[in-house]
């Protein structure tokens with residue numbers, strides 16, 4: 410049995426198997442052919458933070474695969490009143506076939522998984538957002554940007570930046586991350602990704618100059634400057650991130666046919682300008698839709714692993 414907590418727990422071949430499943434199931438879904446790969450299976454979805462895309466895509470996804478999802482808000486669970494995570498894990502993993510969790514500290518996920526009898530999927534932690542990156546990679550494939558691309562991530566050294574590091578390190582492409590000083594990626598995660606990059610040939614460049622990162626890029630991406638849980642730092646962050654908005658003059662430095670991705674929700678006038686966002690809306694909303702398809706691939710793959 411495998412869990413899906415972070416991309417660096419998987420080989421390139423394993424991630425590509427999940428993506429290929431996603432491509433196959435997407436094709437079937439588009440033809441309105443709903444194959445019950447996970448018939449009668451149940452997915453528990455624990456949310457400690459808000460969500461639009463993650464909740465909807467997992468709930469619709471498991472249903473279209475022949476199963477059912479149950480949304481569990483932390484506040485409605487005894488977990489919110491102090492029942493230990495490890496007890497919650499032992500109880501609900503005796504009833505669900507798979508569990509997705511969106512939480513704060515990544516160690517919560519690891520603890521939950523260590524007590525769970527069924528596969529656990531990371532639906533975002535403070536450190537990683539791996540299911541998002543699977544959708545992003547699927548989108549890159551569909552838009553023809555997966556062949557040795559240069560990807561530029563401009564913004565906060567957060568869960569999205571960390572997951573991009575892992576994706577690039579495994580798939581072997583060039584990733585340039587530009588963060589303001591003081592908002593760099595976690596050094597431990599960077600070092601582990603650099604270790605992985607040695608065998609894949611990935612080039613990981615971490616700098617503080619957004620223009621240098623974007624120059625000649627095939628894919629430009631960013632994320633909110635204020636992640637969930639950082640609301641108190643909003644004012645300071647907006648000041649510190651000055652000069653990091655992806656606007657038309659920044660995009661003009663990328664390749665002519667560069668695409669722009671954003672995991673959403675997007676804050677126009679901060680990490681991205683309205684003009685860039687709307688010019689690339691087709692790419693961004695394809696990326697959002699691909700959450701549904703990529704996660705189906707992940708769930709079906711995880712189910713296969715238990716034999």
Ligand code: CP
Nearest residue numbers: 460461462463672673
């Ligand atoms: N991108 C993403 O995970 O969106 P939600 O927070 O709406 O789930």
Ligand code: NVA
Nearest residue numbers: 567632636637672673
């Ligand atoms: N970095 C953001 C991603 C939201 C999908 C957050 O953690 O809030």
